[in-house]
């Protein structure tokens with residue numbers, strides 16, 4: 252089985268790395284953020300195409316696929332209409348315009364398999380029905396699942412929507428393995444570092460600076476607890492007001508024995524969610540965030556000598572499809588293609 256994938260909206264390559272781990276060749280990744288080039292190319296071997304997907308044509312995809320016997324179009328269209336096209340035309344009202352771009356390319360190229368990962372809530376939107384109906388009308392067998400990433404070996408609670416569509420026949424996502432991986436198993440072996448410091452041998456193992464007040468706050472925090480555990484004088488003014496008391500899910504420490512909360516693009520900040528380290532007085536480091544997203548420990552995000560930029564790296568890491576989920580998607584596609592070896596696409 253020789254399957255070649257193209258990953259639209261490739262980011263740092265979480266999905267591409269997962270597909271590659273399952274044995275697919277990822278020929279190209281498209282993203283308009285140039286920061287994706289180094290991690291994508293270094294870790295997955297795919298060629299980075301710095302383009303707005305709105306400007307990508309069927310001819311581009313056909314060229315990148317080359318003469319691959321089996322073609323897979325993968326993508327993770329974000330709902331924010333972040334597009335040079337939309338910016339220039341001020342048409343920011345269509346939140347899901349990039350999903351429509353993904354649909355356009357799928358229908359123009361008709362790859363054997365199309366896969367998409369996205370926020371679970373997308374399945375409730377009209378644009379989702381429009382997307383899946385269009386694929387079915389073109390001959391695809393379409394199926395989607397709401398998955399909990401913990402079921403796929405990701406040490407993190409993260410609910411996502413996964414779609415698989417094939418022109419060769421009905422396609423299934425691998426069954427969940429239901430082997431929980433804890434925060435301790437994922438990051439418990441890393442070197443201890445204080446807030447604002449980095450490990451010498453891994454610059455990505457860097458923790459953001461904490462203000463003196465936030466250092467006092469994290470010292471008063473317990474694993475799995477909230478700001479409610481703090482003495483009143485340490486609480487933020489909004490948490491002293493009655494309305495603020497209903498928001499306990501900021502300023503928390505993770506628990507060693509459980510999966511992490513959803514890793515977001517802001518996960519390096521103690522005040523941005525339950526992103527405190529279970530024991531050390533700091534937020535999780537960027538490397539810890541990557542491990543909790545199930546990136547392997549050697550995944551290269553930084554060029555040699557490159558300085559750590561928390562905002563940029565937090566975006567790449569928090570936005571990624573967890574590679575372990577990507578691997579399950581890739582393994583499902585691989586098994587499907589093997590089962591349909593020699594079959595012709597039915598349009």
Ligand SMILES: C[S@@+](CC[C@H](N)C(=O)[O-])C[C@H]1O[C@@H](n2cnc3c(N)ncnc32)[C@H](O)[C@@H]1O
Nearest residue numbers: 260261262263264265266282283303304571572
């Ligand atoms: C959810 S992230 C994708 C994560 C990626 N699949 C991974 O697993 O690492 C969405 C990506 O879409 C990119 N993006 C947003 N608008 C785009 C556009 N118009 N054209 C190309 N890429 C775009 C963003 O830069 C971001 O990297």
